[in-house]
Amino acid sequence: xxxxxxxxxxxxxxxxxxxxxxxxxxxxxxxxxxxxxxxxxxxxxxxxxxxxxxxxxxxxxxxxxxxxxxxxxxxxxxxxxxxxxxxxxxxxxxxxxxxxxxxxxxxxxxxxxxxxxxxxxxxxxxxxxxxxxxxxxxxxxxxxxxxxxxxxxxxxxxxxxxxxxxxxxxxxxxxxxxxxxxxxxxxxxxxxxxxxxxxxxxxxxxxxxxxxxxxxxxxxxxxxxxxxxxxxxxxxxxxxxxxxxxxxxxxxxxxxxxxxxxxxxxxxxxxxxxxxxxxxxxxxxxxxxxxxxxxxxxxxxxxxxxxxxxxxxxxxxxxxxxxxxxxxxxxxxxxxxxxxxxxxxxxxxxxxxxxxxxxxxxxxxxxxxxxxxxxxxxxxxxxxxxxx
Numbered sequence: 366x367x368x369x370x371x372x373x374x375x376x377x378x379x380x381x382x383x384x385x386x387x388x389x390x391x392x393x394x395x396x397x398x399x400x401x402x403x404x405x406x407x408x409x410x411x412x413x414x415x416x417x418x419x420x421x422x423x424x425x426x427x428x429x430x431x432x433x434x435x436x437x438x439x440x441x442x443x444x445x446x447x448x449x450x451x452x453x454x455x456x457x458x459x460x461x462x463x464x465x466x467x468x469x470x471x472x473x474x475x476x477x478x479x480x481x482x483x484x485x486x487x488x489x490x491x492x493x494x495x496x497x498x499x500x501x502x503x504x505x506x507x508x509x510x511x512x513x514x515x516x517x518x519x520x521x522x523x524x525x526x527x528x529x530x531x532x533x534x535x536x537x538x539x540x541x542x543x544x545x546x547x548x549x550x551x552x553x554x555x556x557x558x559x560x561x562x563x564x565x566x567x568x569x570x571x572x573x574x575x576x577x578x579x580x581x582x583x584x585x586x587x588x589x590x591x592x593x594x595x596x597x598x599x600x601x602x603x604x605x606x607x608x609x610x611x612x613x614x615x616x617x618x619x620x621x622x623x624x625x626x627x628x629x630x631x632x633x634x635x636x637x638x639x640x641x642x643x644x645x646x647x648x649x650x651x652x653x654x655x656x657x658x659x660x661x662x663x664x665x666x667x668x669x670x671x672x673x674x675x676x677x678x679x680x681x682x683x684x685x686x687x688x689x690x691x692x693x694x695x696x697x698x699x700x701x702x703x704x705x706x707x708x709x710x711x712x713x714x715x716x717x718x719x720x721x722x723x724x725x726x727x728x729x730x731x732x733x734x735x736x737x738x739x740x741x742x743x744x745x746x747x748x749x750x751x752x753x
Contacts, residue, residue, distance in 0.1 A: 383590075387586050387587075389459070389461075390460065390582075391582045391583055392464065393459065393460040393463055395518060395578060396464075396466075396467060396517070396518060397456075399515065399518040402514040402515070402517065403444070403514065404448060407445065410477070410481070413503055414434060414437050414438065416503075417434075417484060420496050424488070425488055429486070429487055430487055433483065433484055433486075433487055436483075437477075437481070440476055440477040440480050443477075444474070447470045450466075450470070451466065467518060467521070471521050472524070474524055475521075475525060476528065477525075478507075478525040478526070478528030478529045478532070479528035479531065479532045481503075481532075482504060482531070482535075483532045483535075483536065484500060485501075485533055485537065486536045486539065486540075489537065504533065508526060511525050511526060511529075512567060512574055513574070515571070516571040517578055519571075519572065522571045522575065523571075526564065530560065534557065534561075
């Protein structure tokens with residue numbers, strides 16, 4: 366079996382397995398095509414049997430005719446039985462099972478063709494010329510029909526054509542040499558030559574047709590394999606692109622965090638330039654005493670959560686939306702509240718109630734445009750913040 370249809374390299378360790386899989390698939394497809402075409406051919410042969418019997422009934426030996434009709438009916442029933450077994454047990458079978466099936470029942474096509482070719486024992490040089498012509502045309506037509514119907518299975522096709530040719534030649538030789546011994550005429554010998562020529566032509570046409578079917582299926586298998594491979598590679602490429610996009614999005618998010626923190630500090634300096642002395646150390650890390658530098662806030666939400674945690678540790682949360690609660694912000698030991706919150710110190714002179722109201726308002730403002738600025742202010746590092 367030539368493997369030139371598939372682009373398989375001889376150095377590829379999987380090339381042999383691919384060729385075997387291709388051959389099995391092609392054989393299975395050819396066998397199914399052969400069995401699919403066998404049923405119409407068998408129906409046609411069944412209809413021709415009574416026609417042949419009716420044409421030759423008054424012209425040949427009745428006993429011989431009945432024997433031939435019985436043999437043709439038996440072989441027809443045997444082929445129907447084979448088709449029934451195939452559709453019952455082998456229609457969805459694999460290549461190995463189909464190969465075993467054809468090896469077991471392929472003889473039925475050969476015997477059926479031999480029975481049809483043996484019909485010439487009945488009418489050759491016995492029946493009228495017109496009846497002989499009709500019967501010979503039936504045999505010739507069956508041989509020609511086999512090229513399209515049976516060539517999918519080369520084994521059955523060769524057996525069928527050989528059965529027809531051998532039985533036909535045997536009938537001609539028997540009639541000329543044994544039944545009525547004579548030297549014969551040019552027409553008799555020409556008939557033998559015509560049978561041989563037609564036999565060779567039918568075999569050649571069937572083999573070429575079989576090769577064409579096989580190459581078509583091999584190309585179909587190669588295309589299906591290529592499509593499956595390209596589909597898999599496309600899926601892998603799309604997954605790689607998605608992974609790359611997720612990585613780039615994650616990296617871009619991480620890269621934007623310090624830039625966003627710097628933007629928060631810049632907005633804070635723009636809003637309250639008098640706090641530049643306190644804000645500048647937060648932007649420019651300062652190493653003192655072997656301590657690690659102050660970390661920039663990651664995001665406004667994280668800064669807000671730090672504020673809430675410190676408020677809870679100090680004695681109670683501050684509820685947004687104007688609800689009452691205790692608003693005491695924790696600062697480092699020894700520090701006045703006004704040191705960390707200048708705006709709260711200025712407003713604290715009014716009184717405790719005013720300070721609580723201002724604290725609640727500052728929390729509400731954290732959820733608005735100045736949320737990031739005030740969260741950054743309340744999260745200013747102190748001695749008690751070093752543990753974070």
